[in-house]
Amino acid sequence: MSNNNFTFRDRIKSFGYAFNGLKMLFTNEHNAWIHFFAGIFVIIAGFLLQISMFEWIVLFIVIGFVFALEAMNSSIERLSDFVSPEKHEQIKVVKDLAAAGVLISALTAFIVGILIFIPKVIALLSR
Numbered sequence: 001m002s003n004n005n006f007t008f009r010d011r012i013k014s015f016g017y018a019f020n021g022l023k024m025l026f027t028n029e030h031n032a033w034i035h036f037f038a039g040i041f042v043i044i045a046g047f048l049l050q051i052s053m054f055e056w057i058v059l060f061i062v063i064g065f066v067f068a069l070e071a072m073n074s075s076i077e078r079l080s081d082f083v084s085p086e087k088h089e090q091i092k093v094v095k096d097l098a099a100a101g102v103l104i105s106a107l108t109a110f111i112v113g114i115l116i117f118i119p120k121v122i123a124l125l126s127r
Contacts, residue, residue, distance in 0.1 A: 021071065029074050032067070035106070039063045042113055049120040059116065062109035069105045073098040 025032045042059060051059070076098040084091045 025067075025071050025074060029070065031102070032070050032074075035063075035066050035070060038109075039066075045117060049117065049124070051116060051120070055116050058112055062105070062112045066102070066105045066109050069102045073102045 026036070042063065046056060046059060077095055080091045080095055
């Protein structure tokens with residue numbers, strides 16, 4: 001039987017679980033580090049090229065989108081491996097689809113970065 005009462009202690013615990021998930025993401029998932037360094041590069045470029053507030057908002061949304069999908073992909077892969085440790089075609093389909101979600105988000109973030117930064121770099125070079 002579950003306790004449906006709201007408590008601050010339970011909410012604080014849930015943040016602890018989420019932070020533990022972040023720790024696991026960056027400890028166990030190599031692609032998360034690639035996304036992390038790409039994000040740092042983009043943030044530095046944003047400061048150097050003095051992007052607008054709207055551009056910052058869009059960049060942080062797509063960066064967050066990539067990390068969120070990387071975490072979901074990792075959890076789907078872990079759950080799939082737990083449920084079916086042996087190779088199984090349906091599990092492969094599930095894992096490939098989850099990986100495709102990360103790829104789509106990363107490509108979207110890349111395109112957003114191109115749309116934001118290329119005009120600024122061109123303007124900077126044409127001075």
